[in-house]
Amino acid sequence: xxxxxxxxxxxxxxxxxxxxxxxxxxxxxxxxxxxxxxxxxxxxxxxxxxxxxxxxxxxxxxxxxxxxxxxxxxxxxxxxxxxxxxxxxxxxxxxxxxxxxxxxxxxxxxxxxxxxxxxxxxxxxxxxxxxxxxxxxxxxxxxxxxxxxxxxxxxxxxxxxxxxxxxxxxxxxxxxxxxxxxxxxxxxxxxxxxxxxxxxxxxxxxxxxxxxxxxxxxxxxxxxxxxxxxxxxxxxxxxxxxxxxxxxxxxxxxxxxxxxxxxxxxxxxxxxxxxxxxxxxxxxxxxxxxxxxxxxxxxxxxxxxxxxxxxxxxxxxxxxxxxxxxxxxxxxxxxxxxx
Ligand code: GLV
Ligand code: GLV
Numbered sequence: 001x002x003x004x005x006x007x008x009x010x011x012x013x014x015x016x017x018x019x020x021x022x023x024x025x026x027x028x029x030x031x032x033x034x035x036x037x038x039x040x041x042x043x044x045x046x047x048x049x050x051x052x053x054x055x056x057x058x059x060x061x062x063x064x065x066x067x068x069x070x071x072x073x074x075x076x077x078x079x080x081x082x083x084x085x086x087x088x089x090x091x092x093x094x095x096x097x098x099x100x101x102x103x104x105x106x107x108x109x110x111x112x113x114x115x116x117x118x119x120x121x122x123x124x125x126x127x128x129x130x131x132x133x134x135x136x137x138x139x140x141x142x143x144x145x146x147x148x149x150x151x152x153x154x155x156x157x158x159x160x161x162x163x164x165x166x167x168x169x170x171x172x173x174x175x176x177x178x179x180x181x182x183x184x185x186x187x188x189x190x191x192x193x194x195x196x197x198x199x200x201x202x203x204x205x206x207x208x209x210x211x212x213x214x215x216x217x218x219x220x221x222x223x224x225x226x227x228x229x230x231x232x233x234x235x236x237x238x239x240x241x242x243x244x245x246x247x248x249x250x251x252x253x254x255x256x257x258x259x260x261x262x263x264x265x266x267x268x269x270x271x272x273x274x275x276x277x278x279x280x281x282x283x284x285x286x287x288x289x290x291x292x293x294x295x296x297x298x299x300x301x302x303x304x305x306x307x308x309x310x311x312x313x314x315x316x317x318x319x320x321x322x323x324x325x326x327x328x329x330x331x332x333x334x335x336x337x338x339x
Contacts, residue, residue, distance in 0.1 A: 001021065001024050001025045001026035001027075002024045002025075003023075003024055003025040003026070003051040003052070003315050004025070004026050004028065004049055004050050004051055005020050005025045005026070005027050005028070005050075005051060005052045005053070005054070005308075005311055005312075005315075006027075006028045006029075006030070006045050006046065006050055006052075006053045006054070007027065007028070007029045007030065007053075007054040008030050008037055008042060008045060008053065008054065008055045008056055008059060009029075009030060009056050009080075010029050010030075010031060011029075011054070011080060011300070011303075011304035011307075012297065012300045012301050012304060013297075013300075013301035013304055013305070015301060015304070015305050016054075016301075016304040016305045016307065016308035017308075019305065019308050019309065019312065020308050020311075020312060023312055023315075023316060025051070025312070025315070028045070030045050035058060035274050036058045036059070036274070037056075037058070037059055039060060039064050039065060042055075042059060042065055042068075043064075043065070043068045046065075046068050046069055046072050046074070047072060048072055049072055049073055050069060050072040050073065050074050051073060051074055051075060051076070051311075051315050052074055052075060052076035052077065052078075052311035052312075052314065052315055053069060053074065053076075053077050053078075053311070054077075054078050054080055054304075054307045054308065054311055055077060055078070055079055055080070056079070056080055056081070057079060057080075057081040057083060057084075057085075057086050058086070058273070058274075059086060060086060061077060061079070061086055061087040061088060061091075061092070062088040062091055063088065063091045066088070066091045066092045066094070066095045066097055067095060069095070069097060070095035070096065070097060074097060075096070075097060075098065075314050075315060076097060076098045076099075076100070076310065076311040076313075076314030076315060077092060077097055077098070077099050077100070077311070078099070078100035078101065078102070078306075078307040078308075078310035078311050079099070079100070079101050079102070079307070080102060080303050080304060080307040081101060081102060081294075081303070082101050082102055082103045082104075082106055082175075082294075083101070083216060083217065083243075083244060084099065084101045085216065085217040085218065085244060087099055098310075098313075098314040100306075100307065100310025100311065100313075100314075101310075102302075102303040102306040102307055102310075103174065104174070104306075105298075105299050105302030105303055105306060106175075106293075106294040106299045106302070106303060107174045107175050107178050108178055108299075109293070109294050109295070109296040109298070109299040110175045110178075110242055110293040110294050110299075111175050111176075111178035111179040111181075111182055112182065112296075113242055113268060113289075113292065113293040113295075114175075114179045114212045114214070114240050114242045114266075114268075114293065115179060115182045115183060116266075117240045117242070117266025117267075117268065117287060117289070118162070118167075118183065118210050118212065118238060118240050118266060119162070120266060120287055121159075121238045121240070121264040121265065121266045121287055122159050122160040122161075122162050122210070122238055122264070123157075123159045123160075124157045124158075124159045124264075125287075126287045127157060127284055128157045131157070160209065160236060160238065162183075162209070162210065165209035165210060166207055166208045166209050166210075167180065167183045167184070167208060167209070167210045167211075167212070168198070168204035168205070168207070168208025168210065168211040168212070169204075169211075169212055169214060170201055170204060170211065170212070170213050170214065170215060170224070171213060171214035171215030171216070171221075171243065172197075172214070173214060173215075173216075175214045175242070176212070176214030179212050179214065180195070183210070183212075201224075202229070202232060205229055205232050205233050206232050206233070206234075208234075208237065209234060209236070209237055209238065210237070210238045210240070211233070211237060211238070211239050211240065212240040212241075212242070213225070213239070213240065213241045213242070213243050213247055213248070214242070214243050215243055215247060216243070216244075217243065217244035217246055217247055221247050222246050222247070223246065223247070223248070223249040224247050224248070225239070225247060225248040225249065225253070226249045226252055227249065227252040227255070227256070230252060230253065230256040231256075233263070235260055235262055235263060236262040236263065237263055237264075238263075238264050238265070238266070239263070239264075239265045239266075240265070240266040240267075241265070241266075241267050241268065241269055242268040242269065242293040243269065244269055245267075245269040245270040245271040245272070245273055246271050247269075248267075248271070249271075250270065250271040250272075250276070250277040250280065251277050253265065253277075253280075254277055254278070254279040254280050254283065257280075257283045257285050257286055258279070258283070260285075261284075261285055262285070263285060264285045264286070264287075265285065265286045265287070266286075266287045266289075267280075267286065267287070267288050267289070268289050268290075268291055268292060268293045269291055269293075270288075273291065274290065276288065
């Protein structure tokens with residue numbers, strides 16, 4: 001191949017690799033088994049000649065890396081993610097390096113995880129699963145009394161009924177709107193669910209029973225959910241985060257979970273990913289999953305393909321598909337009510 005393209009992680013499917021190979025690229029995939037590659041690791045990968053890089057949201061793409069990529073003759077970088085808070089787009093521009101992201105293909109998959117976490121938190125599915133696997137459903141009675149009749153307790157794992165409750169979405173962009181649509185699904189013949197644009201975020205926090213966070217992470221959304229705002233939420237509310245960890249002050253959240261046992265959260269992202277703040281993993285009222293919101297086969301392969309097309313586009317002079325300079329702002333004034 002005439003061009004050298006590096007991927008900092010193995011990515012699913014073969015379509016993205018084939019696309020690059022067909023277009024005269026040699027593809028190199030880093031196979032280090034590290035969750036987070038350091039800046040030095042990536043500089044070594046870039047080497048002396050590199051036309052483009054496909055990177056991950058766990059990497060810090062700032063001045064140092066774009067300078068290194070530029071020295072190696074690089075023209076393109078694509079995050080394999082829709083979010084690009086890990087990328088200093090200005091630094092990339094300074095070195096003439098185009099930046100891509102992967103919007104669109106992960107919208108529904110991410111919204112489905114947020115909906116899953118909402119329902120799982122409401123019905124305490126993970127706690128119940130742990131209880132079952134621990135053998136506690138029949139385990140605590142001596143075996144001679146083993147009888148399922150005695151062991152169904154009506155007060156066990158009682159959760160929230162979501163029907164008729166208020167769902168709040170903070171960050172009504174592509175993913176937030178798709179989440180709202182899913183949560184508003186109704187059976188034929190029922191009254192339509194009402195929808196309104198809240199006058200403020202604080203109104204959403206105060207009034208909603210289930211709240212899902214979908215803003216981009218930037219200076220204005222860092223610790224958007226803090227101690228004070230948690231205190232305004234309903235005591236039995238459910239909070240879901242499939243956006244970025246630092247949108248929540250996680251230390252304050254752990255304290256809030258301790259003080260309010262009926263408050264439940266479903267978290268896909270963490271402030272110091274891949275770590276959790278102390279105490280979070282012990283909280284029964286928290287469901288935690290390792291950044292899997294976009295993890296459906298179709299979506300992850302789509303993201304890899306889009307990232308490859310972004311890099312290829314710049315190298316070959318095609319338009320870049322996912323262009324962070326055109327990403328929708330945090331509060332999308334044009335967001336439409338779910339049909
Ligand atoms: C995942 O978190 C993404 O931004 O695509
Ligand atoms: C519960 O299983 C019921 O039958 O009500």
